[in-house]
Amino acid sequence: MKPTAERHQLQVSDLHAFYGESHILHGVDLVVGRGELVTLLGRNGAGRTTTLRAIMNLVGRRTGSILVNGNETIGMPAHQIPRLGVGYCPEERGIFASLSVEENLLLPPTVRSGGMGLDELYEMFPNLYERRFSQGTRLSGGEQQMLAMARILRTGANLLLLDEITEGLAPVIVQKLGEVLIKLKQRGLTIVLVEQNFRFAAPLADRHYVMEHGRIIEEIKAADLDARKDFLNRCLGV
């Protein structure tokens, strides 16, 4: 990997994404600095999940530019992108049924040094330790979510793309995930959070991007959040 003086961990410019004939993203521009926690807000279908999937090259076709740690990835095969230090936690969590909890945890190859060890992860998520020999999909929804998070923390990825990690989970687990995110931020990890639960995301994030119809329509700093409350409520339809 070539060294880069860039401060930006992720820089997306004029990103278009297509599923077959459907044009989903219409020129997304966003920038995420090192150690920042940024959210993508918007209604269902605004293109937030597709933005993350496009960064991982999991959509049909994509054009524009996506720099990860200063490396252009638009022409890269999907399996090389994680090796730049990107960890992806998909909306459906993607726990493998044919693998045990521990096998799920050990599955993604290490992409950078400095990932968390198995002991450290089990300390952070004690439930996973207790159930490490269970089939991955026998876990509760909350435990599966923790497994999906823990899995990418082991690899040393320093840019995490997290898609709807609180969806459908009990408040106590959502709170636990919030604590985990704060810890990860303290460790200097960069996080892009797609989140429906605005009250979960608001106190954690440094900045928010608001998406609509496959575009970023607004960027809001954490400090300006109160002043823009009305605008947000209108955009998110809550």
Place this chain on the structure above:
Amino acid sequence: MTLVFGVPLSVLLGQLLLGLINGSFYALLSLGLAIIFGLLRIINFAHGAQYMLGAFAAFLGLNYLGVNYWAALLLSPLLIGLLGMAIERGLLRRIAGEDHLYGLLLTFGLALIVEGSFVKLFGVSGSSYPMPEALKGGYNLGFMFLPTYRAWVIVAALLVCFATWYMIERTRLGSYLRAGTENPKLMQAFGINVPLLVTLTYGYGVALAAFAGVLAAPIYAVTPGMGANLLIVVFAVVVIGGMGSIMGAIITGLAMGLIEGLTKVFYPEAANTVIFVIMVLVLLVRPAGLFGKEA
């Protein structure tokens, strides 16, 4: 003489042994098919031709290059496995993600071309492969005679089957294969080179078929049609066991061989059809197969 249900014990055991040997071949071949189907979602109709190629590689190697049986047991699967990888890279990859029918037609067509060419080159009657010296003869167990080579076939097939099972179910590489079978896209998002995994998996499945072909060479005639005849039964075995289950393929293969052997003793007329009757019954009761997961 001891009789079991009116049949001499030695006849019964003899047929069971034959059944176990057939079962070993069923297990090796259906295992390869199951692995390939699991990751590639392709029903590999070229499997019989690849089994035949394995036997022919051993036969030609011996006659033209002086490669002995033991070396052929290693080299033939390697060679045919590499050929399989080339087929995956050059042909199968292009139809990945399309309907099952395309893969089925493509591999079936390949099998016809290969088998047809071999008939043209070597004729239909086939040739015999000499039994390796060390495996000639046999043991008199008192109640029956056990030919050494047949015992070796069972041991070698079981070893390879269980080593494969262990590799898939208990190792890191195997966890990639299992996970890739479930969700190849997500595997890419973890940085795993899934296209390479697919190539290697197809190569390994093909190598298993070639290995079975070398094992078969000294006991069956080496003919261009040897695989096509066997493959029909093997597909029935796979349907009974359930596509995509590793242990299911091994156990069903052995069990069907034994059942076939028993049928030869008690009702020989049905010996060639019993597996298909079982297939029909299984499909009626458990459409996904005995070990398959309901879709």
